[in-house]
Amino acid sequence: MKLTDITLTVVGVPRHTGFVNKHIIVRLHTDEGVTGIGEMSDFSHLPRYAPDVKDLKRVLEQILVGKNPFDLALINKELLDNFPEAMYYYEKGSFIRNGVDNALYDLCGKYLGVSVADLLGGRYHEKIKVCYPIFRHRFMEEVEENVDVVRQRFAEGFDVFRLYAGKNVEADEAFLAAVHKEFGSKVTIKSLDFSHLLDWKEAARVVKRLSNYPIELIESPAYQNDFDGLRHFRHKVDHPVSEHVWSTRQQFEMIKQEAVDIFNISPVFIGGLTSAKKAVAAADTAKKSCLLGTTQELSIGTAAMAHLGSTMTNLDYTSDPTGPELYVDDVVKDKVRYEDGWLTVPSRNVEGLGIELDETKMEQYSVPDLSWNDVTVHQLQDRTAGTK
Ligand SMILES: O=C(O)C(=O)C[C@@H](O)[C@H](O)C(=O)O
Numbered sequence: 001m002k003l004t005d006i007t008l009t010v011v012g013v014p015r016h017t018g019f020v021n022k023h024i025i026v027r028l029h030t031d032e033g034v035t036g037i038g039e040m041s042d043f044s045h046l047p048r049y050a051p052d053v054k055d056l057k058r059v060l061e062q063i064l065v066g067k068n069p070f071d072l073a074l075i076n077k078e079l080l081d082n083f084p085e086a087m088y089y090y091e092k093g094s095f096i097r098n099g100v101d102n103a104l105y106d107l108c109g110k111y112l113g114v115s116v117a118d119l120l121g122g123r124y125h126e127k128i129k130v131c132y133p134i135f136r137h138r139f140m141e142e143v144e145e146n147v148d149v150v151r152q153r154f155a156e157g158f159d160v161f162r163l164y165a166g167k168n169v170e171a172d173e174a175f176l177a178a179v180h181k182e183f184g185s186k187v188t189i190k191s192l193d194f195s196h197l198l199d200w201k202e203a204a205r206v207v208k209r210l211s212n213y214p215i216e217l218i219e220s221p222a223y224q225n226d227f228d229g230l231r232h233f234r235h236k237v238d239h240p241v242s243e244h245v246w247s248t249r250q251q252f253e254m255i256k257q258e259a260v261d262i263f264n265i266s267p268v269f270i271g272g273l274t275s276a277k278k279a280v281a282a283a284d285t286a287k288k289s290c291l292l293g294t295t296q297e298l299s300i301g302t303a304a305m306a307h308l309g310s311t312m313t314n315l316d317y318t319s320d321p322t323g324p325e326l327y328v329d330d331v332v333k334d335k336v337r338y339e340d341g342w343l344t345v346p347s348r349n350v351e352g353l354g355i356e357l358d359e360t361k362m363e364q365y366s367v368p369d370l371s372w373n374d375v376t377v378h379q380l381q382d383r384t385a386g387t388k
């Protein structure tokens, strides 16, 4: 089987918050008539520039056309040569590699008539516990709106939440107090996510202030790539510390410097399922835990993560992929499913990812390119549509 062509379709899908995120849906075509689908998820992150999609298609054609899609190692090596790792969380080259790699897995699974989980190592979990995100408070008036999000989502079965914290600590505290008062132990706050916005010492002060409320772990409590800061924080604070993995070098430093307890692994930030598998294995070797992170993917990207998660024996903490619940719609026929706060892994009987595109929705949400709308740095950091 040989790859013959690649189609890239940019879609812009709004979230319930009103914020529109742009993704590229990838289709890989072959001489055997099998097509693999993948997702380059959520380009709507800093830095505020956008790859040219026509040029990207030409570059990917040069890398892929004529290759056997089963040559995952070779293709991933060439992708990495062309889109090298950068020591940056939201590096767009990683999103690009991820979309191609998950389409290759979908394609190979379809060709063999097996699910992606079976290609990745077989099933250890049938469902993955996830938490619903509460985006960062900047103003006190957002507290009641966010408590209302907890009410609505709790009624739908989500009982674990995570809070992006650290910009308005008074509001963070008011939110935690209100949730604790109303829900008590019925609701768990998995994490405070500082998103690398604070110096580690400031993050430690905030955690101390909020420590009246039960919180399972703390995420990204130091500036990006401040490994000393992460280690100091980990020694000072009792909570387990998690950090995203965005390059092999960065993961190596975190292991070497004993800087974290938990690796937050998402294919999109490390450049695909192939790379994510390696990061999971490195965590295992270092006797560290993992959780599945997210950029808030649509259903294709989330299904890829569900397949990966189902193979992980060190998935010790509640995971984050809830994209299909955050967006108002999707571009597939059957969205991935959530039940009582668990992400369901697609059945073992599916071929590939087990996801089918809906051409009508693809047309409805298709946008010309990845260009930016009016948006502020705060909106991008805090994932809010609020313009204040
Ligand atoms: O754990 C995180 O950090 C995220 O979930 C990052 C978010 O910014 C996410 O990518 C989003 O788009 O909401």
Ligand SMILES: [Mg+2]
Binding pocket: 193, 195, 219, 220, 244
């Ligand atoms: Mg995070």
Ligand SMILES: [Mg+2]
Binding pocket: 042, 045, 294, 295, 296
């Ligand atoms: Mg994102």
